[in-house]
Amino acid sequence: MKFRLSSFARLHLMVLLIFSTLSNAAEYDSFGGIKTLEGKETGFFHIDKMGDRYFLVTPQGHGYRALGINHFHKMTSKDYDGAVQNIKTWGFNAGCYQGPRWMWERYPYTKGINLVPICQWMPNKAYGYRDVFDSSFLEELDRNIRRIVEPQKDNEYLIGYFWTDIPNWERSRNGEDWISFYKSLPKASAGGKVWRDWKKRNPKSDENQFLAVIAKQLYSKAYATIRKYDPNHIIMGDRYHEIDMPEHVVKEALPYIDAIAIQPTSREFNYDFFDKVYKKYGKPIYIADHVSSFATQEYPVTMGQATQDPVSYMEYYERYVTAALSLPYLIGYNKCQYQDEITPGGEMLKQGVLKMNESPYPILDGVTAANRKALDLAYRGE
Numbered sequence: 001m002k003f004r005l006s007s008f009a010r011l012h013l014m015v016l017l018i019f020s021t022l023s024n025a026a027e028y029d030s031f032g033g034i035k036t037l038e039g040k041e042t043g044f045f046h047i048d049k050m051g052d053r054y055f056l057v058t059p060q061g062h063g064y065r066a067l068g069i070n071h072f073h074k075m076t077s078k079d080y081d082g083a084v085q086n087i088k089t090w091g092f093n094a095g096c097y098q099g100p101r102w103m104w105e106r107y108p109y110t111k112g113i114n115l116v117p118i119c120q121w122m123p124n125k126a127y128g129y130r131d132v133f134d135s136s137f138l139e140e141l142d143r144n145i146r147r148i149v150e151p152q153k154d155n156e157y158l159i160g161y162f163w164t165d166i167p168n169w170e171r172s173r174n175g176e177d178w179i180s181f182y183k184s185l186p187k188a189s190a191g192g193k194v195w196r197d198w199k200k201r202n203p204k205s206d207e208n209q210f211l212a213v214i215a216k217q218l219y220s221k222a223y224a225t226i227r228k229y230d231p232n233h234i235i236m237g238d239r240y241h242e243i244d245m246p247e248h249v250v251k252e253a254l255p256y257i258d259a260i261a262i263q264p265t266s267r268e269f270n271y272d273f274f275d276k277v278y279k280k281y282g283k284p285i286y287i288a289d290h291v292s293s294f295a296t297q298e299y300p301v302t303m304g305q306a307t308q309d310p311v312s313y314m315e316y317y318e319r320y321v322t323a324a325l326s327l328p329y330l331i332g333y334n335k336c337q338y339q340d341e342i343t344p345g346g347e348m349l350k351q352g353v354l355k356m357n358e359s360p361y362p363i364l365d366g367v368t369a370a371n372r373k374a375l376d377l378a379y380r381g382e
Contacts, residue, residue, distance in 0.1 A: 029060040031108055031156070032093035034379045037063025044232045045108070045159045047258050047284060053328040053381060054284040058108075059156045065325050065378040066108065066159060066332035067371055068094035069353070070289050074341045076358060080106065083338070090353070090364060091371025097162055097239075097288055097334060104155055110288075110334075112162045112239070113148055115141065115222050118173075120166040120241060123344075127173060129181040131191035132218045145225045153230035159332075160234035162261050162288055163222060166241040169211055169249050178214060179207050208246070215252040223256035234258040239288040241265065242273060247280070254281060259331060261288040267306055269323040278329045286332040287324055291350075292317065294363075299349035304336070314366025321370050325378040333374075 028034055031045075039048045041061030048057045055063035069092045075083060080102040087095065087107070095103045099111035116130050130137050152158050169178065185192035198210055219237070226235060237257035240250070242265040250260070260283045264270065278285060291304030294313035307313040324333050339352040353367060354360055 029058055029062045031058035031060060031062075031064065033058030033060060033062030033064040035062050037379065039063060044156060045234060047234060047331060051381075054331050056159065056331050063379065064093070064108075065330075065375060066094040066110075066286070066334075067092050067321070067325065067375060068096055068108075068110070068332065068334040069336075069338050070096040070334045071098065071337035071341070071350075071352070072096055072100055072103075072339075073098060074337075074339045074352070074356075076339065076356070087338070089368070091368045091375070092335075093375065094159065094332070094334075096338070099152075099158070104152065104157060106157070108157050108159055110159045110162060110236075110332075111148065111152065112165055113145060113222075113226075114164045115218055115238075116164060116167070118167045119164060120168055120171070120244075124174065129176070129178055131182075131185060131189060132214055132221070133190035133194050135190070138221060141221060142225050145222065146229050149226055149230040149233075153232055158233055160236055160258070161226060162236050163219075163238045165239045165288075166244075166263050167238050169215075169244055170208060170246050171244050178211055182210065182214075209248055211246060212248040212252050215249045219253050219256045236261040236286050236288070239263050242270070245277075250281060254283065257283065259284045259286050261286045263287070263289045263291075269320050271323070274327065274330065284329045284331045285327075287330065287334060289334050289336050290320070291336040292320065293349070293351035296349065296351075299351075301348055303343065303348055303350045310362045310366075314363050314370070317363070317367055318370035318373065321374045322377055325374040326382060328381075 037050055037055060039050065039057035039061050043059050045059060046057050048055060050063055056066055058064045069087055072083065077083065084106045093108065095107045095109035097110040097112045099109045103109045117126055117128050149161065182191055182195040185195065187196065194213065195210065198213055202209070223235065235257050236259045237253045239261045241263055260277060260281060262285060264287060266273065274285060292306045293302040293304050294307045294310055295302060295305060306316045321333060324330050337350065337352045339354040340356045341350040341352070343350055353364060
């Protein structure tokens with residue numbers, strides 16, 4: 001049976017939409033910044049402290065907390081305007097950290113740059129450590145960064161850059177880690193020389209402290225290269241896994257980043273963890289990717305499963321996102337993800353807000369309400 005709105009109802013709905021649009025236009029700038037929070041207009045996103053709270057500041061000079069949704073790479077539709085309208089309707093004011101080309105002129109987004117292929121999720125054939133002191137690596141790093149950042153250096157919609165996605169710093173992979181890799185390098189190689197010189201000067205030190213030497217070289221070179229090709233956008237560094245962010249590594253990043261990016265692993269929002277990170281390093285925090293889901297009949301095991309059903313998931317999501325964006329130092333949050341994806345092997349669902357057939361899960365009303373509440377609390381300072 002088709003449902004038809006009466007003429008009066010259609011007129012009433014049209015009036016509501018017009019007033020809603022006018023209200024949003026009056027309250028927010030064209031990048032989603034709230035006009036009641038005035039900062040410096042620089043033409044690009046930047047970070048500033050307003051009172052005792054950190055905010056991103058839009059190119060038009062207004063306070064902004066980024067609330068994004070990640071992973072559009074599994075989007076089956078090519079209706080990109082429709083996708084932007086979807087996430088806007090659902091209360092997300094930013095796109096994803098993959099920064100697909102079609103998003104560049106449509107909506108605020110972030111862009112990831114994997115400096116070294118040590119992402120926890122990478123298949124073995126793609127994964128590998130690198131001699132970050134070797135000239136050939138540095139030339140490759142320059143090419144890769146230039147390819148990504150130079151075309152976007154003047155883009156107002158680009159919020160900023162992330163570096164490597166959940167890198168393995170202290171964790172090993174297939175029996176190898178950073179330290180065993182450097183030990184295996186030839187004595188005459190650039191990294192082999194740096195390792196042996198360090199070991200000679202620090203014979204009794206914990207060998208994991210050498211990670212700081214690697215990190216300083218990698219981060220300083222990545223920073224200088226980005227700034228060579230893009231002087232305009234903020235840098236938020238590695239997207240550290242909550243369970244693998246060694247202090248001696250993070251400290252080496254601090255001179256080169258504007259914020260600390262984290263991918264949390266705790267089921268509920270971990271106030272204690274985030275407070276400790278902020279107090280220790282003194283940088284605002286951006287949650288680069290938060291995986292959360294609920295069980296389905298077809299997939300009783302889902303990645304990042306938080307609840308067993310959609311109703312309890314909506315309650316969970318509201319708790320998490322409002323807790324995160326209410327903190328004075330948390331400037332952004334990205335939810336995982338836009339559309340369903342099955343992990344390689346087909347055993348687990350990486351859940352989106354849309355199913356693989358593009359139909360929505362019955363959580364969108366709750367997600368939308370939670371997003372609006374979270375941003376309202378963030379902007380009101382509650």
